[in-house]
Amino acid sequence: MIDLNNTETAFKIKSNRELKNAGFLFSMIKHPFIVRTLGLMSSLALKIKFPVAWIVKPTLYRHFVGGETIDECFPSMRKMAAENVKSVLDFSVEAAVNEKDIEKTFQELKHSVINSGKHDEIPFSVFKPTALTMHNILKKASESENSLTPEEQISYNNFVQRFDELCAEAVKAGKPIMIDAEDYWFQPAIDRITENMMLKYNKHSAAVYTTLQMYRHDRLDYLQYLIKFAKENSIILGIKYVRGAYMEKERLRAAEGNYPSPVYSTKAETDRAYNKALEISVENHDIIHVFCGTHNEESIVELMQYMKNKGLENNCPTIHISQLYGMSDNLSFNTAKAGYNVAKYLPYGKIKNVLPYLVRRAEENSAIAGQTARELIMLKQELKRRKTVKK
Numbered sequence: 517m518i519d520l521n522n523t524e525t526a527f528k529i530k531s532n533r534e535l536k537n538a539g540f541l542f543s544m545i546k547h548p549f550i551v552r553t554l555g556l557m558s559s560l561a562l563k564i565k566f567p568v569a570w571i572v573k574p575t576l577y578r579h580f581v582g583g584e585t586i587d588e589c590f591p592s593m594r595k596m597a598a599e600n601v602k603s604v605l606d607f608s609v610e611a612a613v614n615e616k617d618i619e620k621t622f623q624e625l626k627h628s629v630i631n632s633g634k635h636d637e638i639p640f641s642v643f644k645p646t647a648l649t650m651h652n653i654l655k656k657a658s659e660s661e662n663s664l665t666p667e668e669q670i671s672y673n674n675f676v677q678r679f680d681e682l683c684a685e686a687v688k689a690g691k692p693i694m695i696d697a698e699d700y701w702f703q704p705a706i707d708r709i710t711e712n713m714m715l716k717y718n719k720h721s722a723a724v725y726t727t728l729q730m731y732r733h734d735r736l737d738y739l740q741y742l743i744k745f746a747k748e749n750s751i752i753l754g755i756k757y758v759r760g761a762y763m764e765k766e767r768l769r770a771a772e773g774n775y776p777s778p779v780y781s782t783k784a785e786t787d788r789a790y791n792k793a794l795e796i797s798v799e800n801h802d803i804i805h806v807f808c809g810t811h812n813e814e815s816i817v818e819l820m821q822y823m824k825n826k827g828l829e830n831n832c833p834t835i836h837i838s839q840l841y842g843m844s845d846n847l848s849f850n851t852a853k854a855g856y857n858v859a860k861y862l863p864y865g866k867i868k869n870v871l872p873y874l875v876r877r878a879e880e881n882s883a884i885a886g887q888t889a890r891e892l893i894m895l896k897q898e899l900k901r902r903k904t905v906k907k
């Protein structure tokens with residue numbers, strides 16, 4: 517088994533200064549009070565344009581974001597690619613409020629998809645469906661498409677058409693496209709459209725990847741449904757597996773709406789479902805291409821073991837491992853060194869648009885006390901190792 521905690525490999529592309537800054541950042545966000553204040557400040561920033569750039573840009577933004585534009589991401593992308601860690605450029609944008617915003621976002625996403633075809637450092641493109649439609653329309657379409665008014669139906673049809681156009685561009689670019697998973701009440705429409713896109717574009721290879729949030733207790737059944745769907749229609753499934761980013765929100769909403777929470781009640785159940793989905797996918801690797809998005813070391817170890825049991829090479833081209841930029845470099849760089857296909861999600865966008873993403877990262881790292889502590893220990897270990905080597 518490979519050593520996933522080798523800090524020399526994990527932080528090879530980071531300068532001492534960058535490691536110290538990261539250490540400072542993680543030691544701050546481990547305090548829930550600081551993260552709560554940040555959440556409050558970011559809400560204010562979005563509501564009353566309260567300036568937060570001076571504090572966010574040199575800290576959270578620099579650590580978790582590639583830059584404001586694709587061009588600004590290139591230096592980070594190239595450094596990672598030199599160590600066989602590739603990038604998935606993830607455009608961050610505010611929730612759409614009108615057609616003009618949506619069209620602007622669509623053009624940037626199209627640019628990002630076309631760009632993926634031009635660079636070896638970018639093996640996939642990705643988009644968030646809510647960036648391309650208004651929330652109320654996606655929610656209504658998820659309940660029942662028939663409930664849309666004629667005007668809403670036009671808007672929804674435009675959404676489906678743009679969704680399709682991005683998938684078609686990805687096929688032209690020769691790089692698969694991933695559809696992010698979102699809140700439970702938007703997901704039925706997203707799943708429906710993504711299945712249609714897989715039907716249209718995944719005949720010979722997985723050009724379109726859906727996302728399964730394994731904290732949802734219906735997702736293992738949905739995976740079985742997708743396998744049947746793929747067999748019946750002779751297509752290849754592309755699946756990004758994540759645990760799910762909106763647990764608190766989902767539980768709160770379910771309690772308020774008086775329906776059962778869609779999320780497992782314990783972390784252990786989510787972990788089991790996540791690993792089970794990986795096992796089923798490797799078992800069916802002839803019809804499922806896997807993108808394993810996690811910072812959970814145990815899940816990565818399980819995946820490696822399933823691959824080995826199945827006789828698959830580390831660099832099996834249909835299996836990718838992924839972490840978010842700024843998180844768990846030990847997993848990304850050590851697995852890449854061992855030959856696995858690795859790509860980090862690299863967000864880009866203006867500070868105000870990236871703020872909700874940054875707050876989520878801070879909250880997540882604050883909540884996962886163990887993970888933050890591990891990051892801190894590894895950063896310190898590496899700084900110490902470098903000092904010793906110099907002597």
Ligand SMILES: Cc1cc2nc3c(=O)[nH]c(=O)nc-3n(C[C@H](O)[C@H](O)[C@H](O)COP(=O)(O)OP(=O)(O)OC[C@H]3O[C@@H](n4cnc5c(N)ncnc54)[C@H](O)[C@@H]3O)c2cc1C
Pocket residue numbers: 695696697698727729731758759760761762763779780781782783784786808809810811812838839840861884887
């Ligand atoms: C490359 C990549 C792409 C991603 N894309 C998406 C996406 O499209 N949509 C999306 O929603 N998220 C996405 N995420 C975020 C992801 O869903 C997780 O929030 C995040 O990765 C933390 O989970 P983990 O597996 O890394 O780590 P872990 O620390 O092992 O797991 C934390 C996660 O476990 C679950 N959990 C924690 N406590 C409980 C509990 N008490 N009961 C039940 N479950 C619990 C939650 O999902 C929580 O986020 C992505 C993450 C990565 C790395």
